[in-house]
Amino acid sequence: MARWQPETTQRLIVAAVDLFTEQGYDATTVAQIAERAGVTKSTFFRHFSDKRELLVAGQETLSRLLAEGIAEAPADASPLQAVAAGLERASSAMGPANRELGPRLRAAIAASTELQERDALKSVGLAAAMTAALVARGVPDPTAHLAAELGVLAFKRGYAQWSESDRDDTRGLAYHALSALRDLRTATASLG
Amino acid sequence: MARWQPETTQRLIVAAVDLFTEQGYDATTVAQIAERAGVTKSTFFRHFSDKRELLVAGQETLSRLLAEGIAEAPADASPLQAVAAGLERASSAMGPANRELGPRLRAAIAASTELQERDALKSVGLAAAMTAALVARGVPDPTAHLAAELGVLAFKRGYAQWSESDRDDTRGLAYHALSALRDLRTATASLG
Incomplete structure (x- = not known):
């Protein structure tokens, strides 16, 4: 169901920013961001090309x-x-x-x-x-x-x-x- | 003799900047910078901790x-x-x-x-x-x-x-x- 969630982009951003704060940018993986946001990795990649892109969006x-x-x-x-x-x-x-x-x-x-x-x-x-x-x-x-x-x-x-x-x-x-x-x-x- | 060269820092910077322009920052190695400047890698590391540091100096x-x-x-x-x-x-x-x-x-x-x-x-x-x-x-x-x-x-x-x-x-x-x-x-x- 995650792919139809209207707030997915925002949830991915919040999850990423929180993980960056907790454990650093380098140590944070796309898999961790997706998990924290409650979506799959492939859902992440439908929204962003990589974790850096997420910040440029x-x-x-x-x-x-x-x-x-x-x-x-x-x-x-x-x-x-x-x-x-x-x-x-x-x-x-x-x-x-x-x-x-x-x-x-x-x-x-x-x-x-x-x-x-x-x-x-x-x-x-x-x-x-x-x-x-x-x-x-x-x-x-x-x-x-x-x-x-x-x-x-x-x-x-x-x-x-x-x-x-x-x-x-x-x-x-x-x-x-x-x-x-x-x-x-x-x-x-x-x-x- | 390179280690006593007074202009070594400057030569390393010029060599690095030229290599970054020619082949990109990512593709440029410390070994290449040292070679272009006519010094050894260990001389490079007496002046800078890495290639990024060279730009911050x-x-x-x-x-x-x-x-x-x-x-x-x-x-x-x-x-x-x-x-x-x-x-x-x-x-x-x-x-x-x-x-x-x-x-x-x-x-x-x-x-x-x-x-x-x-x-x-x-x-x-x-x-x-x-x-x-x-x-x-x-x-x-x-x-x-x-x-x-x-x-x-x-x-x-x-x-x-x-x-x-x-x-x-x-x-x-x-x-x-x-x-x-x-x-x-x-x-x-x-x-x-």
């Missing part, structure tokens, strides 16, 4: 949503307003399961250099996607690059705040990400 | 120099002036050999996901070192984090411009890094 989706939000922002939007539109679009794809995953994911990453490298490259990919979308709007470099980096920082800070906040706080990821973006914008005035 | 030094420059900036320096002092300190450690290595290193990184991940985590490490040094000066978050990210961007942009510039351009890395930092500072005014 969300990146293409996030990059696409960030870029789409930037591309579809009003023509007179400033670079940072366009970035805000990208953050809102990407945030709309993140639900309660993503919120629950946050602290576990951070623990797994903190425990593994390999996952830290993977996570760092993910940020580079998100920044590149946003930079390209801003350049396509006519934003010159280095403003485009700078705005994209602020967007990545805001998304990461917003995600951390959202996933660590009280569960009776019903404000979504978009609220926290845009709030972090405003804080970063304000901080530019103090750079000197 | 400069990171601790750079992080230390960036942090020292920030720590020793005048007490009334703004966050970005302190970052500039860090960039100057780190730049002073980079000579002609580092300049020659730039294009080769970028080619090797472009060809390997593993090296991209390693390089991305290096940037995270440099940003963390600068953030900590700024916080120690009393710069509040997120200004410290933002200033550190600008510093990393400026160092990377400056290094690219320096290593790609005409060889009769005798301006050092510090000139290019500080110039990039000024451009990024100026760009903050166009964020909207």
Whole structure:
């Protein structure tokens, strides 16, 4: 029955992240992840090509949503307003399961250099996607690059705040990400 | 005689980067790197614990120099002036050999996901070192984090411009890094 389970992808991700935290990334096998998630190995391989892929899965989706939000922002939007539109679009794809995953994911990453490298490259990919979308709007470099980096920082800070906040706080990821973006914008005035 | 060669570390790095570009990171062995550099495997292992370490080698030094420059900036320096002092300190450690290595290193990184991940985590490490040094000066978050990210961007942009510039351009890395930092500072005014 597992193959028809709608939440299988999410269960595999949670199982993998928990195992990475408990015993390390290297020591964790696909068989263990499948077992923890209550599915067969062949079910795992219908969802992901390997255990590394499992961590990359969300990146293409996030990059696409960030870029789409930037591309579809009003023509007179400033670079940072366009970035805000990208953050809102990407945030709309993140639900309660993503919120629950946050602290576990951070623990797994903190425990593994390999996952830290993977996570760092993910940020580079998100920044590149946003930079390209801003350049396509006519934003010159280095403003485009700078705005994209602020967007990545805001998304990461917003995600951390959202996933660590009280569960009776019903404000979504978009609220926290845009709030972090405003804080970063304000901080530019103090750079000197 | 190889063990007394003062430039052995640099030769090993150049040999490794060239081999990574030619045949990929995974396919390159320590034995091949040593052979290309004209030294024995045991000489390699006196300099580096493995081929991965070879790429990380400069990171601790750079992080230390960036942090020292920030720590020793005048007490009334703004966050970005302190970052500039860090960039100057780190730049002073980079000579002609580092300049020659730039294009080769970028080619090797472009060809390997593993090296991209390693390089991305290096940037995270440099940003963390600068953030900590700024916080120690009393710069509040997120200004410290933002200033550190600008510093990393400026160092990377400056290094690219320096290593790609005409060889009769005798301006050092510090000139290019500080110039990039000024451009990024100026760009903050166009964020909207």
